[in-house]
Amino acid sequence: MRAVLMAGGSGTRLRPLTCDLPKPMVPVLNRPIAEHILNLLRQHSIEEVIVTLHYLPDVVREYFGDGHDFGVDLTYVVEEDQPLGTAGCVKNIAALLQDTFLVVSGDSITDFDLTTAIQFHQEKNSQATLILTRVPNPKEFGIVFTDGDGRINRFLEKPSAGEVFSDTVNTGMYILEPEVLDYLSSGMERDFSKDLFPLLLQAGIPLYGYIAEGYWCDVGSLETYHRVQQDALQGRVTLEMIGTEIQPQVWVGRNTILPADVQIQGPVLLGNNCRLSAGTCLEAGTVLGDNVIVGTQAQLRAAVVWNGGVIGEESLLNNCLLARNVRVDRHSQIQEGVVIGSRSRIGEEAYISQGVHIWPGKQVEPGAILNQSLIWGTTGQRHLFGQRGVAGLANVDMTPDFAVRLAAAYASTLEPGTSVLVSRDQRSVSRMVTHALTSGLMSVGVNVLSLEAIALPISRFAAHTLSVSGGIHVRVHPDRADYLLIEFFDHKGINLTKGRERQIETAYFREDTRRVTLTDIGTMGYPSQTLAAYAQGFEKWLNTQVFYRSHCRIVIDYAYAVSGVVLPQLLNKFGCDAVVLNATLHQMPLDGGALQNLIAQLGQVVVALSAGLGVQVSANGERLTLVDNHGNVVSDQELTALMAHLVLTAHPGKTIVVPVTASSAVDQVVAHHGGHLVRTRTNPTDLMEACQRQSAVVLGGSADMGFIFPQLHPGFDGMFTIAKLVEMLTLQDITLSDVRSQLPQIIHHHRRIRCPWVAKGSLMRHLVETHPSQQLNLIDGIKIGEPESENWVLVLPDASEPLIHLYINSGDLTWADRMLQLYSRRIEDFARLEPTSDVTM
Known part of the structure; x- marks a missing residue:
């Protein structure tokens, strides 16, 4: 039986360790990951291996040769032009695969029983068997659900939080019959999980999942790389150890010299030809490669040092990673989470702060205190984007230097010379961060069209009228007054898809953003007539004559936000009888208690003025809280049903789009009016896209996110919602409290x-x-x-x-x-x- 070892990965998220080394060649217990995989294959009598290569292929070929020294027969295939994906590269070598074969990823550590997995495949007479395992956090993997017979009936690649319906995941190891490759075209980039397996399910070809027992870890990040080293030392995974166990859990390689007073606390692994000086202290979790020199009184605590490292006397290495030929001079301190690329030198008495990453070939001067990575800056968390965009504590996580790098990463995914819309709320912190974002965009050769402080719905509306490639809006987070939220949207004004967000994250974490010459730096512009264009669209989709004859007085609380500058102008233009509260701008956002006090005051004013309704506009113009003509607050779920009722009364039989969390009162309302209801995931992007994709949509969203009127623009718009409320109540000659009495009680x-x-x-x-x-x-x-x-x-x-x-x-x-x-x-x-x-x- 043959195996295909996919060893072409560049290991982006393992940088700087993989800047000059393919991911499968990263050492675990002083052997490359690929070598551990070959050992596992050999143990299960799989000795013919085809290795697919792309990134730095010569490094792999020079190390393994023809494979005879490792007990296997290796054949190499290099993807010269472009990577073909997991399935595409296997299709490319279909002529070499005439019988059942195994596909295994080159970046995982495992001790699975492959023999039993192959027997399972044969017993089920399967065409394709996925080797599965169970993990605590499956979000980073393709999740799989099987029936009692092991047959796969559902799987999803890298799910969002709401799509996690199992902890059983795809390990990237497959047992396949050669016939399944007939479903793929040659020379095209294809993926097993995204392309081949869905095709097989669609064709009725049974797919099986074998849930393997044992250890498996996808070495996908620096954190998991360090963890797999510790797991291997602790014996949680069965790997072949190099060296002699001179005492419990202390393995020492050939010709390694240990002085009498060295202190070693297992588990520890020392490579060949290491030299440890007097008073050296090696604590549990330390791994030294070959030819490592450690100076007098040096302390290493769970440190991983690759081949050729030199550690000076009285230095401290604490839970860090050092690649090949790194030199740390005496009295230096390397703190937890630090990763130092190959051939770098750390000067005497230098201090490298926690989490700093240093790219290969760098030099830190003696006595320096390094708090940032030696490239563009510090590296943050694994994921930037959350449910709505990039969020974090204002001026702590969301700092100007972070904003510059984020904008540069985003702009690097766009063509040079294109334009991006930038807008914000009125807060000082938003202005500061927006200026930094603008600098980052321009530095990468992207032009900026600045709308300054403006309500978010207007910014979304302007995106397609100004012919930009996308937009960025900065505001205080609508649900956390101490957080700042940066939202990205496309040329239509729709939030970016998960795929686009991952592109930006990749550019950010790789820290290899584009740089342009002086003449190609982006320009800055300030579009005029933006508000006038929005007002024209506003007017186009309203029955404005209704406002002139409406006797409905409304009370609007702008809660000291920027929408208070815009909406009064629009409503006054149509002669709307609106009483405005708190329309001045405040720099500091209100907390939840202050907003609730304003809502209570709003209800009192509505009753005192005998107004038809009251609203508080929030979330930078996207959302609203509604108070009826008796001064009672309308709950979120009731407001969603109320809006659906009013809109479908005016447009019976049309389509409403709501998130899956919306109350079933909406279902009853839609059924009563003969309409069509579409439920989506709670992700704002899904809601916006569904409103554009579905036919005859007249309303989308929900009260807790905002309402979408897709004919105006694809985003949430609390300001237009207010105008539509007045229009529909007037046309239908009904009070808000009467509408509430007609709604289903859920x-x-x-x-x-x-x-x-x-x-x-x-x-x-x-x-x-x-x-x-x-x-x-x-x-x-x-x-x-x-x-x-x-x-x-x-x-x-x-x-x-x-x-x-x-x-x-x-x-x-x-x-x-x-x-x-x-x-x-x-x-x-x-x-x-x-x-x-x-x-x-």
């Missing part, structure tokens, strides 16, 4: 429950496995309920925090309360945590 609970990231996948799999498939809906999260029933439970993992959102929906208060308690206990018991807060609507 109980809708929402509870937030803390759940560790590592427990989310297994929790979701547990729920899937313990409920009949006919009761499950997996649009986003896991929705449990009878088909066409008002009684349902939705368990939805949070995309940005270690939380589970629990939604209960029913027309029966007793059932809803019982399910709230039942599922809360199930989730809390499973996660072994207590709930953080409750919100009942």
Whole structure:
């Protein structure tokens, strides 16, 4: 039997370790990852291996040669022009694969029983068998769900938080029959999970999943690389150790000299020809490669030092990674999480702060204190984007230097000379960060069209009228007053897709953004008539004559935000009788308590003035809180149903788009008016795209996100929602309280429950496995309920925090309360945590 070892990866997220080394050649316990894989194949009598190469192929070929020294027969195939993807590169060598073959990734450490997996494949008479395993946090992998016979009935590549319905993941190891390659075209980039396996499922070809026992780790980041070293030392994975075990959990290579007073606390691995001086202290988790020299009184705590490293006397290395031929001079301190690329030199008494990354060939001067990476800057978290964009603590996470790098990374994914729209709210911190973003864009050769401080709906509207490639908007986070939110949208004004977000993240973390010459630096412009263009669109999609004869007085609370500068001008133009509250601009955002006080005041003013309604505009013009003519606040779920009722009364039979979390009251309203309801994931991008993609859509969104009127623009627009409310109430000659009395009465609970990231996948799999498939809906999260029933439970993992959102929906208060308690206990018991807060609507 032959195996295909895919060893072409560049290991972007392992930089700087992989700047000059292919990912499969990164050493674990002083052997390349690819060597451990070949050892595993040989142990299971697979000795003919085809190695596919792309990035730095000569490094792999020079190390392994023909494979005879490693007990295997190697054949190399190099993708010269461009990578063909996991499936494309295998299709490229189909002529060499005439019988059952194994595909294995070159960047994983595992001790799976491949013999048993192959027997499973043969017993099932399978055409394609995926070797699976279970992991605590499956978000970074392709998740898979199998039936009792092992047949795969659903899988998804790198799911969002709401799509995690299992903790069973694809390991990138497949047992295949050669016939499956006939479903692929030659010379095209194709992926097994995204392309081939869906084709096989569509064709009715049975796919099986073998859930393997044992250890598996995809070495996809610096954190996992360090962890797999420690796991191997601790014996959690069975790997061949190099050297002699001179005492329990201390392995020493050939010709390595240990002085009598050296202190070693296992587990520790020392390579060949190492030299340790007097008083050296090696603590648990330390791995030294070949030819490493350690000076007197040096301390190494869980440090990994590759071949040729030199550690000076009295230096301290704390839980860090040093690539080949790194020199650390005496009295230096290397702190936790530091990664130093090959051939770098750290001068005497230098101090490298926690988390700093140093690219190959760099030199740190003696006595320097290094707090940032020696390239563009520090490297942050693994993911930048959350549910709505990039968010973090204002002026702590979201700093000007971070904004410059983020904008440069985004602009590097665009063509030079294109234009990007930039806008913000009125806050001082937003202005500061916007200026930094502008600098980053221009430095990469992208032109900037600045709208300054303006409501977000106007910025989205302007995106397609100004013919830009995309846009960036900066504002205080609508749900956290101490957070700043940077949102990116495309040329239509729609938030970027997950694929585009990953492109930006890749450019950011690689820190290899484009640079242009002086003459190609981007320009800065300030478009005029933006508000006038929005007003024209506003007027085009309103029955403005209604406002002149309307006797409906409205009270609008702008909560001291920028929408208060815009909306009064629009409403006054149409003669709307509007009483404005708190329309001045404040630099500091209001907290939740202050906003609630303003809403209470709003209700009192509505009653005092006998107004038809009151609204508080929030989220930089996107959202609103509604108060009826009796001064009562309309809950979010009720507001969503109310808007659907009013719009469908005016446009019966049309389409409404709402997130999966919306109350079933919306279903009843839509059915009553003969309309069509589309539910989407809670991601704002999905809602916006669905409103553009579906036919005859007249309303989208929900009260907690904002409402979309796709004929005006594709984003949420609280200002246009207010105008439409007045228009529809006047045309239908009805009061807001009367509309509320006509709405279905549905109980809708929402509870937030803390759940560790590592427990989310297994929790979701547990729920899937313990409920009949006919009761499950997996649009986003896991929705449990009878088909066409008002009684349902939705368990939805949070995309940005270690939380589970629990939604209960029913027309029966007793059932809803019982399910709230039942599922809360199930989730809390499973996660072994207590709930953080409750919100009942």
